[in-house]
Amino acid sequence: MEKEPTIWFYEDTGGIKLGLPVKDILFHKRSAYQDIYVMEIKGHGRALVLDDCIQLTEKDEFIYHELIVHPALFTHPHPQEVLVIGGGDGGSVREILKHKSVRHIDLVEIDAEVIEVAKTFFPTVSVGLKDSRVNIHIEDGIKYVKTTDKKYDIAIVDSTDPIGPAKALYEIEFHQDLGQRLNEDGIMIIQSECPYYNAQFIKDLCIRLRTIYPIVKIYVYAMPTYPGGMWSFIYASFKYEPTDVEEGKIKARWQTMTTRYYNPKVHKGVFYMLPQFMLEE
């Protein structure tokens, strides 16, 4: 019989802890930006942990990556040029590449070590990083959006929690610059923490984004290995309402790909599932 793990990794967020049973520590390094761990977790495959926060486990990363990508890419009628800020593990890129219309992805990751770790330890997540449509920039996303003159259909801010290196990705200056990098029917998505424990953070972020985008919507999902049960993304757009897209149109495109969480009903469900208390605050 396999010995039960007696080592537990605990992530502490908002006064609750989430614990995962550690079978082995496969990698540990302090990069220029953050503390990087790769652990083997009982029942969850490998986990990537940055600055003591679980970024992904092999068991459930599909939930986060499908939901940060597909609501925006299925809302846009013909997404071709996509920008990803952060997301060095490659999970978002893998999902974006499922859309046949996509011609080009710029991935702007500040920490080259994250990409190396993903390529070495998470081959099923990083699989898309070697695709010829993907251009990797090892660079600060803040600086990239300030200096590039490229325009995008979709921008995805796939960052760590809004502390440390990622803090500025939640501030108004970055979002003003990012908005100017989008086409006039562009869509921006950003990960926005747990609504139960960070309601004020989400409210403030929405207020900032509404100064730039006429359409700003929160959408939610449940992630087993993130503490707090419900997690959220913010959808912001100059033109498209995500719940206006016809289910049949989504279905026609979706049938050509394989997803494990997202489907045409989930597309509406994630926006409808918003608790009443979030609408009132």
Next chain:
Amino acid sequence: MEKEPTIWFYEDTGGIKLGLPVKDILFHKRSAYQDIYVMEIKGHGRALVLDDCIQLTEKDEFIYHELIVHPALFTHPHPQEVLVIGGGDGGSVREILKHKSVRHIDLVEIDAEVIEVAKTFFPTVSVGLKDSRVNIHIEDGIKYVKTTDKKYDIAIVDSTDPIGPAKALYEIEFHQDLGQRLNEDGIMIIQSECPYYNAQFIKDLCIRLRTIYPIVKIYVYAMPTYPGGMWSFIYASFKYEPTDVEEGKIKARWQTMTTRYYNPKVHKGVFYMLPQFMLEE
């Protein structure tokens, strides 16, 4: 400055743990059926813990209780007679009583101690138990449905996890008896664990229920203090599809009450939010 708690309660489910910081233990007793704890949790108010499983915290119990009750009660056009099996804390009763059409609730709780603890330590949860429309039976739910000749519009199985005293509430014999206690347009709801970690359990339960009810639907929600992120209920009915109800009809009834999670959009969202992998299994 308030001292940080150094005592943690950890619930272990499916290989992950959820930890809550304990400020104080207010009550502990072994009843005839289970181990009962009331704890004061930092940032969450009081928590009821039965056999080491968190049943509710004051902070987030509204999510569970609104979602076990309202999708069924708003789907039924005129619910009058309601049966609750378990639910001795009174949270489900509180939500049911928000529906003006309800004339009578039978609450069948096996453990009198749970009701006493709820009345003493959780007044905002147990508030409805003293309502004149509520009849409390201290009795085994299995036996109750076998012997009563009453008929109900709605039956809610608000039980603990399917181990120990609650195990038989998930078996076919109980559900055959319960189905016979429902009117021909009756609806049954049962709490059905975390789909990420108990997919097979839910699948098996749905197979059993489909031998009794033509309409069986899973619906999901995210609960901060239950381990595993996403949790589920099963909706079973002889007649009504829960997503067929017009949003306007729900809205007209819902506007007369106060809810913090449920609203007419959430009604659809909880059924639409089902991950693709659950549909395929």
